[in-house]
Amino acid sequence: MAQNQTNRSMWAEEWPAPAKLNLMLRITGQRSDGYHLLQTVFQFIDMCDWIIFHPVSDGQISLQKPIPGVLEADDLTIRAAKLLKSETGCEQGVCIEVKKNLPMGGGLGGGSSDAATTLVVLNALWGLQLSTERLMELGLTLGADVPVFVYGYSAWAEGVGEKLKRIDIPEQWFVVIKPDCHVNTKEIFLSKDLTRDSKSITIDDFIAGQNQNDCVDVVRESYQSVKEALIDLSEFSEARLTGTGACVFAQFDSEVVAANAYRSLRRKWQVYLAKGVNESPLFLKLKSGSFIS
Structure with a gap:
């Protein structure tokens, strides 16, 4: 063509x-x-x-x-x-x-x-x-x-x-909550309470379960709505912070279980149900050539 x-x-x-x-x-x-x-x-x-x-x-x-x-x-x-x-x-x-x-x-x-x-x-x-x-x-x-x-x-x-x-990471299901606040990333990284000396780990360590976020304590104490979202989400699965937030997320093995959590949480929160994917949807579309008639 x-x-x-x-x-x-x-x-x-x-x-x-x-x-x-x-x-x-x-x-x-x-x-x-x-x-x-x-x-x-x-x-x-x-x-x-x-x-x-x-x-x-x-x-x-x-x-x-x-x-x-x-x-x-x-x-x-x-x-x-x-x-x-x-x-x-x-x-x-x-x-x-x-x-x-x-x-x-x-x-x-x-x-x-x-x-x-x-x-x-x-x-x-x-x-x-x-x-x-x-x-x-x-x-x-x-x-x-x-x-x-x-x-x-x-x-x-x-x-x-x-x-x-x-x-390559297992492509599991996620429930993501967006608290009603905007976290100031610069403010978090300037905080005197931020951990700055974590020991380096390996990919194998991460796969074995070391998934901490060094920003979570500072963000949780600075933004009440993030703290509340973490508490509410933790009722369904381990609740974690992405980057400096404000979004928090939890991982699920099945769509059914994730969807149940999503339905419960959406009564109170702006919440999303999403699937983890290793390859960007952008590149999948480019490779597929589906836009070519």
């Missing part, structure tokens, strides 16, 4: 920008520039924002509908598209339409995932042929979580979260 015909089909598509969970988060040190050294495990879940890229003839980058409370210039999809243009000298433009489903400020990586989907799909639509590694490098300049979404697979991460190694 001709490249231009493939591109026409891709322009017409809705592209997923999936959420992620941090299944473990250890803080093992701090660099001289203030950034914290981490060990974490990322797994995608089948909750997604959806992005449509509309071709334009004037070379401009714009949003079809800005997200309330976010300046267009600050939107990560806009910044990602402009970064691609400046990096490659590309003269093409795009109007970006974001169908926002993921809660903002919840620690699920929605903005970072939107940026990554923009980088990956526009790289194809504009015929730029940048490598995944280069896209990950560009993504890191937009945010520490962007590279894993460009990488596209569950990952063991170190450094500031950018050193990634593929890891």
Whole structure:
């Protein structure tokens, strides 16, 4: 099939920008520039924002509908598209339409995932042929979580979260609660009570059950609604924090058991039922070629 015909089909598509969970988060040190050294495990879940890229003839980058409370210039999809243009000298433009489903400020990586989907799909639509590694490098300049979404697979991460190694994790069911608050990540990482000297562990240690999150104590004491969500969710399974939150989650072996917990909790909470997936829905769609007629 001709490249231009493939591109026409891709322009017409809705592209997923999936959420992620941090299944473990250890803080093992701090660099001289203030950034914290981490060990974490990322797994995608089948909750997604959806992005449509509309071709334009004037070379401009714009949003079809800005997200309330976010300046267009600050939107990560806009910044990602402009970064691609400046990096490659590309003269093409795009109007970006974001169908926002993921809660903002919840620690699920929605903005970072939107940026990554923009980088990956526009790289194809504009015929730029940048490598995944280069896209990950560009993504890191937009945010520490962007590279894993460009990488596209569950990952063991170190450094500031950018050193990634593929890891296969059981694809179980999750119940995710979004408390009615936005956790200030900077505030948490500046806290004098934050653990910064956890011992490094191995992937085998994680698989054996070492899944602590070093941020949870500080977040729980700073945000009452997160504390309450952890208590309520723990009635059904071990309740954990993703990243610095605010979202908390619990893992279940079966959809039936997870769905029962979901139904009980939704009377009080903004809650989601999701499936863990090791391969990003974005990359599954790209590989399937289902958008090609």
